[in-house]
């Protein structure tokens with residue numbers, strides 16, 4: 001049930017709490033005059049927001065070097081009148097649009113970082129609806145959808161019953177290892193987040209399963225020596241070979257999808273030397289927390305067994321030792337289909353005539369999912385191809401629908 005009351009200067013949109021959000025509620029939200037007005041504003045602002053998308057994307061944001069783009073977002077958050085705008089220890093830009101009450105507090109986030117190293121040409125070109133440039137979709141689109149939502153709420157003078165905190169975050173890609181989210185949920189907004197939406201990817205997608213991963217660098221070491229003169233010593237590369245053979249034999253379920261990969265190897269000094277060092281990089285993944293942990297335990301056992309076998313083979317002459325360093329950890333998690341946030345997202349799609357299937361991915365939402373905080377990742381509208389490549393492009397045909405969807409979802413949840 002929705003109550004709308006006016007005071008002298010502001011329109012307050014108040015919603016009487018229900019245990020779950022029903023389709024009727026989302027459907028009736030769409031017909032609220034203030035929401036209709038906000039939708040019109042989104043559509044009207046879109047050409048402007050697309051220029052903004054291009055401008056923001058031309059500010060380089062390589063991994064671990066997001067600060068220049070972060071400062072720009074901070075300026076925009078301030079211009080849009082968000083409260084308590086700040087940059088936290090990790091580099092996340094945070095600003096709150098206060099509601100009637102501080103809770104529930106919905107976080108709407110998009111990531112600042114790209115996969116592209118410093119020095120990459122980040123110039124964006126545009127032909128009609130199509131913009132091309134590194135990061136133009138992933139995740140400059142997400143950043144701009146977030147800004148579009150703030151603008152529309154402001155211009156339609158909507159005050160939500162609960163609050164919405166906007167976050168432009170760091171460290172989503174690759175070895176960034178979700179460090180922005182870890183800081184946000186572990187420190188900056190610890191205990192203050194009731195629901196979380198990341199805007200990442202395009203179209204009308206909804207991701208409610210977070211694929212987790214462990215990434216390791218494993219280093220095998222021994223004294224090394226001459227291949228002929230010192231023959232009879234344990235060999236770090238041989239030990240690693242034994243480990244790889246064991247990993248290759250792992251049985252993993254197809255569902256929940258669980259995978260392993262030895263991605264890089266290195267080591268040795270010469271064809272006629274017993275090496276003193278060998279190393280490999282290993283990626284273990286699953287969309288299920290317990291399967292990932294099971295795989296992780298098998299992996300550790302395989303490494304230790306391989307080393308023990310190699311040392312036993314050579315009666316511990318020049319024994320090999322091993323160190324296993326965790327270089328990446330993305331927690332796995334899932335927001336169940338029955339949770340209010342997923343149900344609401346599906347209802348919002350339906351109300352706007354957008355089709356979506358629930359999907360899985362590795363995104364910022366992994367962190368809250370793993371902590372049991374309801375979280376999803378949604379696409380930012382439009383379409384495109386070539387994410388993580390220099391040929392990335394974004395097709396803005398009807399892209400305003402993505403911003404409308406984020407807006408409606410935010411209104412349905414910030415109460």
Ligand SMILES: [Zn+2]
Nearest residue numbers: 138139200201
């Ligand atoms: Zn992304």
